[in-house]
Amino acid sequence: MSNLDEFKKGLLKENPTLVGLLGMCPTLAITTTAFNGIGMGLATTFVLVGSNLVISLLKKVIPRSVKLPCYIVIIAGFVTLIEMLMKGYIPGLYKSLGTFLSLITVNCIILGRAEVFASKNKVLPSVLDGLGMGLGFTCSLTLIASVREILGAGTLFGLKLPVLNTMTIFILPAGGFFVLGCIIAFVNRIAKKKPPxxxxxxxxxxxxxxxxxxxxxxxxx
Amino acid sequence: MPEKIKAPLVLTLICTIVAALLIFVHKLTYVDTTGVITDELKSGLTEIYGEGKYTMLRSDDGGVLKYDGVDSVIVNEDGKTAFEITSDGYSKDGIHVLIGVGEEGISGISFIALGETPGVGTRIKDDKNFIKQFLGMKEKTTELDALTGATLSSKGMKKAVDTALNAYKEYTNETSKGGKAGE
Known part of the structure; x- marks a missing residue:
């Protein structure tokens, strides 16, 4: 597969959230406003690219028996880094993401890509894979969050929109599941994915x- | 090198390097904001009392003056007081407010940060009638017209107001006794 394909596959065909159904916890919890969605997505992308880069560099050094602890330490390092940067420079976003920012560490997309891809591939494809997957995650979070914010709160990125009637249910967890389900169905339709x-x-x-x-x-x- | 030695060694090395790098970044990014009136606090104070010179009170040991549940106490040059309070709403520490209290009771409430559910819990800020019922309050009451669907946020807001009233009582007691808090 060419490098471009490694990048593109995460965007739609193997989208981690909508096709792979990974990382559901942040997907449902923080997609109440589009700004949160994009912030969470970009933070995850940063961690994903960084950890894929380091892990593919170190794949020969890390012994098999301590593979997972090493990956988790590297991932946690990147998460703490982005947390400190966000706290220092974007405190508003840091507050609204709350616990979910630290929980990127245990996001299965990141460990999944490290285990499945970065530990077996060269540096450049791994970085591109991380970037593609991360942007795929960001796009799906932003999409879900935008729909929920428009229908539930009548705003988009904090700007008031002329919506006839806001439906609070879309901000609540139930609405999250509903929007996620609809978008997954839609994406599967575009990707022409057959049911098993x-x-x-x-x-x-x-x-x-x-x-x-x-x-x-x-x-x- | 045998696997038994190599594995822990590599893990230790990775942990050490990651920790060292993080210490470095922490030093670069950490800003100590305790005891400083930040821009958010400043705009909140202006909303309650208007432009003016504000000072954050310090206790005898040099730290920020604190009461039960109050993060900091800020006074302006006329001696008007505002309490910075973080209270639990639906999410932990979700309500971060400045509450101005004077002899006439609660004189103003301004939100510094609101981590409540957008569109549901944030109505405690957007619904002006909800905030209005606290203004002028002098004593704790059990009555509260909570917002439908935002019971916990409403209760959190009431708790913040109660905390401010308590702290104001303590503050006035202290200042009338010896006046050491008003430096």
Whole structure:
């Protein structure tokens, strides 16, 4: 795969949030305003690019047995770094992201990319992969947050919009799930992703031992 | 090198390097804002009492003067007092307000930061009628017209106001006794 493809795949085709369904915790929790969404997304992108870079550089040095602790230390280092910078320069955003900023450390997108991609690939593809995935995450967060902010609070990036009636439910958790579901469905439609093929009892690993098959005396399809 | 030695060694090295770099960044970015009237506080004070010269009170040991639940006490040249208070709303430490208290009761409330749910909890700031019921309050009351859907934010706001009233009482007691707080 060319370097450009490594970058592009995170944006839509393998979008971590909307296709991979990773990092749901920040996705649902902080997408109440578009500004929060973009801030969280960019912070995650920074950490993702940094950790992918360092981990792909160190992939030969880190022994297998301490792989995960090393990755987590590196990721946590970058998270603390962005936290300090944000506290120093954008205190407003720092306050509204709150705990979720430190929780980037355990965001499965970052550890996932480190484990699946950066630990097996060269430096440049790893950085591009991190950048693509991070921007994909940022775009989806901003999109979800914009929809929720417009419908729920009648504003966008804090600017008042002429919305007839705001529906508070969109700001609440239930609205978050609703918007996320709709956007996932929409993206799958664009990406022409097929739903998983239903596996019949013939290919099932339980091989006719489960209750559904027992009555019929083993594999049916 | 055997794996048994190499693995902990590499992990230790990585931890040390990361920690060292973080110490360096911390030194670069950390700004101590305790005891300083920041721009946000300044604009909040102007909203309550108008332009003027404000000072943050210090206690005898040189630290910032604090009362129960109050982050800092700020007075202007006319001796009017405002209390900076952080209170829990729906989110922890979600309500950060400046409350001006005088002899006539609560004279003004201004929000420094509001970490409550946008559109729901933030109505305690946007709904002017809600804030209005606190103005002029002298004693703690049990009555409160809480906002529908924002009960915790409303309660947090009431708690902040109660804290300010308490602190004002303590403050006036101290100043009338020996007047050491008004330096």
């Amino acid at each position: 093929v239903t596996v019949g009892c013939a290919e099932c690993s339980l091989n006719g031992e489960c209750a559904a098959c027992e009555n019929k005396g083993g594999a049916e399809e």
